[in-house]
Amino acid sequence: MLQAIEVSYRLPEGQEILRAIDFQLGRGEKVVLLGANGTGKSTLLKVLNGLLPPTTGTVSYDGRVVDRAALREAAFHQRFRREVVLLFQNPDTMLFNPSVFDEIAFGPRQLGLDDVDKRVHHWAGELGVVPLLERTPFGLSGGEKQRVCLAALLILEPKVLLLDEPTANMDPRSTGWLVDFLADINQTTLVTTHNLSLAGEFGDRCLVLGEDHRLIFDGPIQDFLGDQDRLAAANLVHRHRHRHGATEHSHFHTHDWD
Numbered sequence: 001m002l003q004a005i006e007v008s009y010r011l012p013e014g015q016e017i018l019r020a021i022d023f024q025l026g027r028g029e030k031v032v033l034l035g036a037n038g039t040g041k042s043t044l045l046k047v048l049n050g051l052l053p054p055t056t057g058t059v060s061y062d063g064r065v066v067d068r069a070a071l072r073e074a075a076f077h078q079r080f081r082r083e084v085v086l087l088f089q090n091p092d093t094m095l096f097n098p099s100v101f102d103e104i105a106f107g108p109r110q111l112g113l114d115d116v117d118k119r120v121h122h123w124a125g126e127l128g129v130v131p132l133l134e135r136t137p138f139g140l141s142g143g144e145k146q147r148v149c150l151a152a153l154l155i156l157e158p159k160v161l162l163l164d165e166p167t168a169n170m171d172p173r174s175t176g177w178l179v180d181f182l183a184d185i186n187q188t189t190l191v192t193t194h195n196l197s198l199a200g201e202f203g204d205r206c207l208v209l210g211e212d213h214r215l216i217f218d219g220p221i222q223d224f225l226g227d228q229d230r231l232a233a234a235n236l237v238h239r240h241r242h243r244h245g246a247t248e249h250s251h252f253h254t255h256d257w258d
Ligand SMILES: Nc1ncnc2c1ncn2[C@@H]1O[C@H](COP(=O)(O)OP(=O)(O)OP(=O)(O)O)[C@@H](O)[C@H]1O
Pocket: 011, 017, 035, 036, 037, 038, 039, 040, 041, 042, 043, 044, 089
């Protein structure tokens, strides 16, 4: 339903940070996007969400090319913005309303949906943020902000969720809750994470961006996670020395940052 066809993205300064990326997300599919720092994961999500136009190649949604012309058409723009949503890596980028209630209500109000109050209470309940509704979003903890941002997206009843490191600010209990929550929804999800211990919980298929900014793997996640050579080539495991008294050895470690 969402497809990248030979997508490349070049920064204004000239550096190419996505190179000929080609893949398709099927309806209801749960996919994980992996890659070392700076390989282009956040950029790819922004391109898929229509926020950055690819330098070459195309993104298409349900068979329609997502370009400036399409996004200028009111009907397509409204449909695409409602159905394909992006959770930014930094929740502060998304919060700009005076209260959590207004933050969650913003999308439905923009779209002219009815029963905004009821919808806000429903999604605040789903995300466990009802006690925060009258607070200002700026004073919340990182994990609380993440939940508020998710409520503000899910209230639109999207079909595709692009989630950029959704557990990065979350403590272990919230992380466990989010993993279960995402497993139970039937939307298409594409989730980036640096947490290889969790990656397999977000989907059965993974896409991996290499340090050359190309898609270097698209397949079953367990095949990728079980292959030390591939993990090392993608800079997703590291090796360092351990000393145990007089003996010393080294082996690979996964690099879980959140
Ligand atoms: N607007 C911009 N101006 C300059 N450089 C940028 C811009 N956007 C992205 N980059 C650079 O492009 C590269 C890819 O960035 P991106 O944020 O997509 O990587 P990432 O894979 O999400 O990284 P991380 O794992 O660290 O979050 C980085 O080197 C980044 O510094």
